[in-house]
Amino acid sequence: MSEHILLPEGSIEKQTTTLNLGPTHPATHGVFQNILELDGERILKSTSTVGYIHRAFEKIAERRPLYQITPLTDRMNYCSSPLNNMGWHLTCEKLLGVKIPKRVDYLRVIIMELARISDHLICNSIVGVDTGAYTGFLYVMQFRELIYEIYEEVCGSRLTTTIGRIGGFERNFTPVAFEKLEKFLDKKTGYPAQLKEFENMFTRNRIFMDRTIGCGPIGAGRALNYGFTGPNLRAAGVDYDVRVHTPYSSYEDFDFIIPVGTTGDCYDRFLVRNEEMWQSLSIIEQAYQKVQQFKGAEAEVFHADSPAYYLPEKKDVYTKMEALIYHFKIVMGETDIPAGEVYSSVEAGNGELGFYLISDGGRTPYRLHFRRPCFIYYQAFEELVKGGMLSDAIITMSSLNLIAGEMDA
Amino acid sequence: MALTNETIKLRLTEKFPDVLTNWQEPYGMLTFTAPKDFNLKVLQFLYDDTELRFRFLTDLQAVHYPDRTGEELAVVYHLHNLFDNVRIRFKVFTDITKPDVFSATALYQSANWMERETYDFYGVNFLGHPNLIRILNVDEMDYFPMRKEFPLEEQTRVDKDDEMFGR
Numbered sequence: 001m002s003e004h005i006l007l008p009e010g011s012i013e014k015q016t017t018t019l020n021l022g023p024t025h026p027a028t029h030g031v032f033q034n035i036l037e038l039d040g041e042r043i044l045k046s047t048s049t050v051g052y053i054h055r056a057f058e059k060i061a062e063r064r065p066l067y068q069i070t071p072l073t074d075r076m077n078y079c080s081s082p083l084n085n086m087g088w089h090l091t092c093e094k095l096l097g098v099k100i101p102k103r104v105d106y107l108r109v110i111i112m113e114l115a116r117i118s119d120h121l122i123c124n125s126i127v128g129v130d131t132g133a134y135t136g137f138l139y140v141m142q143f144r145e146l147i148y149e150i151y152e153e154v155c156g157s158r159l160t161t162t163i164g165r166i167g168g169f170e171r172n173f174t175p176v177a178f179e180k181l182e183k184f185l186d187k188k189t190g191y192p193a194q195l196k197e198f199e200n201m202f203t204r205n206r207i208f209m210d211r212t213i214g215c216g217p218i219g220a221g222r223a224l225n226y227g228f229t230g231p232n233l234r235a236a237g238v239d240y241d242v243r244v245h246t247p248y249s250s251y252e253d254f255d256f257i258i259p260v261g262t263t264g265d266c267y268d269r270f271l272v273r274n275e276e277m278w279q280s281l282s283i284i285e286q287a288y289q290k291v292q293q294f295k296g297a298e299a300e301v302f303h304a305d306s307p308a309y310y311l312p313e314k315k316d317v318y319t320k321m322e323a324l325i326y327h328f329k330i331v332m333g334e335t336d337i338p339a340g341e342v343y344s345s346v347e348a349g350n351g352e353l354g355f356y357l358i359s360d361g362g363r364t365p366y367r368l369h370f371r372r373p374c375f376i377y378y379q380a381f382e383e384l385v386k387g388g389m390l391s392d393a394i395i396t397m398s399s400l401n402l403i404a405g406e407m408d409a
Numbered sequence: 410m411a412l413t414n415e416t417i418k419l420r421l422t423e424k425f426p427d428v429l430t431n432w433q434e435p436y437g438m439l440t441f442t443a444p445k446d447f448n449l450k451v452l453q454f455l456y457d458d459t460e461l462r463f464r465f466l467t468d469l470q471a472v473h474y475p476d477r478t479g480e481e482l483a484v485v486y487h488l489h490n491l492f493d494n495v496r497i498r499f500k501v502f503t504d505i506t507k508p509d510v511f512s513a514t515a516l517y518q519s520a521n522w523m524e525r526e527t528y529d530f531y532g533v534n535f536l537g538h539p540n541l542i543r544i545l546n547v548d549e550m551d552y553f554p555m556r557k558e559f560p561l562e563e564q565t566r567v568d569k570d571d572e573m574f575g576r
Contacts, residue, residue: 051545058530059554063561094436224465224491227519238491245494342436343468343487343498354468356487371468371487379522408545 016044019390023052027394029126030404034381034393041390046382050375054408061368065333066092066166067311069368074160076372077406080119080349081161082111082151087346090248091355092166095342098306103294104168105250107302109287110181111154111163112249112346113280117191118147119349120231120273120280121198123401127270128202130398131211136198143191146184153177167310168303178288185285192281199274209267216384216396217265226383227376230351232400235272236264242347253290254283266399308335333363350374350401374406412460412493414439420461424454431500438498445501448484449511455488455497456516463488463497466513469523471531473505475557481505484533486513503533512538530555 022033031052037045057072064072073084086108093100121144125137148158153176155163164170184190202208218228223236233240241258243251259275261268294301303310307326316323329335339361345354354371377400384400385393417439421429429451431442443451455463468487475481480502489496503510512535513520524535525544532553535541543550552559 051543054545056554059559059561222518225518227466227517227523240491245491340435341440343438343496345467352467354487356468356470356485358472367472369468369470375522375526376519379518 021393023049027130027397028402029398030402030407032378032402032404032407034397036390036393038390043385043388043390043393046385046393048378048381050378050404050407052408053404057409058368058370061365063364065330065335065363066309066337066365067330068333069365070165071160071162073370074162075405076370076409077119077349077353077374077403078159079122079401079403080115081159082115082163083119083346083348084353085161085163086112086249087344087348087353087355089164089166090346091342091344091357092309093304094344095340095357095359096166096306096309096338098167098304098309100168100249100304101301102250103291103298103301104303106253106287106290107169107173108164108249109251109254110284110291111151113284113287114147114150114184116280116347116349117277118144119401120277121195123349123398124202124270124273125198126398127212127266127395128208130395131208133201133205133208136201139194139198139201143184143194146180146191150177150180150184153180165303165311167306170311172300172302181284181288185281185288192278195274195277195281203271203274211391212266212270212395212399214263215266215392216388216399217263218380218384219264222380222383223264223377226380228351228380229373229377230347230349231272231276232264232269232377233351234258235261235268237262242345242352246345248344248346254286256283266395269399336361336363337365345371348373350403350406351377370409372406372409374401374403375409378402378407412490412495414495417461417495417497420458421451421454424458425451438496440498440500442500442502445484445503445510448486448501449513449516451499452486452488452513452516461490462492463490463495465489465491466517466519466523467496469513469520469527471527471533471555473531473556477502479504482508482531482533484510484527505532508533509536510534511536512541514538529553532556 017038019036019038021036022028023031033049035047036043061069070085070088073088074081076084121140125140128136151161152158153174155161218236220237223233237260239258239260256279259272261272311330312323312327317327337359339359341358343354343356345352351373356369357365358367360366384396428447429441429443433440455461467489470485472483482503482505483500485500487498510533512524524538527533528541529543529546530553
């Protein structure tokens with residue numbers, strides 16, 4: 001990025017323009033404001049304002065039983081709700097000491113990696129849109145639709161999924177769900193072929209490279225100091241991935257690579273996300289193979305044996321006294337949570353999504369804090385765009401994958 | 410050699426004898442409490458020490474304990490050593506009538522907004538913060554909403570006449 005040229009002293013043109021980028025600007029892809037101080041098209045200063053859709057999740061969570069907090073987590077990073085849901089379930093399970101069967105872990109991995117793909121494909125195709133290439137966005141959208149159909153088969157909803165329960169899933173995966181998964185994974189007609197085509201369109205595209213290389217870069221040291229995690233940190237060259245460093249949900253059973261970049265600019269972020277999608281596809285295939293190895297009664301396992309916390313099936317509620325009692329206790333939120341404090345994190349679409357839960361032994365959390373990766377790294381935006389062009393700021397913003405819902409909680 | 414909780418504890422007690430208290434290990438994460446004047450010294454030591462190397466601030470938030478007179482607010486730091494992949498948690502407690510805690514922004518850029526958020530919801534006054542203003546709530550708000558003296562509305566209340574939502 002070239003040094004900013006200052007106009008001569010006393011020049012009549014020596015005046016700056018203040019531009020409000022947001023809160024409702026089509027290029028910000030979310031509700032947040034940037035007050036830009038512009039000299040021509042160069043950004044001298046940027047001030048970020050967030051909080052337009054703050055919904056007090058942490059306060060609300062203080063009077064809700066654990067299972068009612070899951071829908072709140074949906075609404076943080078709504079491009080990959082299942083990742084948030086699973087992160088929350090895993091936190092609760094850690095606190096409650098629930099042991100999860102392997103098959104459930106693998107099914108969760110499938111869902112989480114699908115969610116990661118749906119998150120990254122949105123981010124990367126939006127970078128394409130912001131550089132003027134709308135086509136890629138439309139290419140990949142049909143596969144997000146397919147991912148949403150898989151969610152729908154499992155939990156019934158599509159965007160804000162509330163998928164799974166504490167202890168497992170609400171129902172076993174149907175054969176249709178696996179059929180759709182196979183359709184998604186198909187090498188010729190499925191997502192791999194489409195992703196290849198998407199990459200062909202962008203990766204060596206002259207216009208795209210010129211627009212993104214050297215745009216909004218950040219070094220590894222600064223990125224760590226700014227609390228970057230996830231693809232944005234990896235693009236800066238730090239191979240930190242929660243899935244590898246603190247494996248959860250049996251991620252230690254899978255072979256995959258953590259892609260890293262070097263310069264931390266928009267192009268590297270794009271490449272890292274693309275490669276992560278390939279890795280996710282490979283993880284899903286491995287997980288699907290592992291799931292298929294379960295035969296007979298084992299293939300019917302879709303939740304942990306933890307009656308006090310896992311909501312029983314409806315048919316049992318109608319016929320069994322115990323199930324009825326537990327159903328009532330769970331639904332009415334009358335189950336006491338053991339006292340303790342726990343921090344648990346998952347690798348969400350944007351980085352380390354942490355849950356810090358303090359329980360005093362009551363029925364609701366005493367304090368719940370969400371570590372939202374987006375909120376933490378967005379502070380670096382002011383530094384990233386300073387001295388650059390306005391059009392670069394737009395690309396930087398979309399390649400950071402800023403989700404207003406996650407920022408504001 | 411992997412960095413263990415015992416080593417960390419030993420290093421810290423060597424450096425700060427009789428200062429750090431309340432050592433715990435809930436779910437494997439080393440947790441301790443420091444007096445609030447010591448928070449920056451501890452953070453700096455954890456950052457600089459060649460063995461400990463806690464150089465990533467994962468999270469920073471506050472907790473309100475209205476029953477603990479004189480130390481109602483706790484500020485909780487989650488730190489991560491990315492070299493050895495160890496996490497620790499450390500807390501400082503402060504009086505709610507004078508909630509002054511030193512800011513960690515000089516050490517971690519990421520602390521900037523996290524401290525603003527903590528101020529916004531709990532009113533912790535971070536001394537030395539470059540721009541301590543509200544971040545998620547409206548600027549005009551004159552209370553700190555996450556404190557326990559603001560309970561949420563009773564969900565079962567029936568006295569409220571709300572035609573729009575039929576309650």
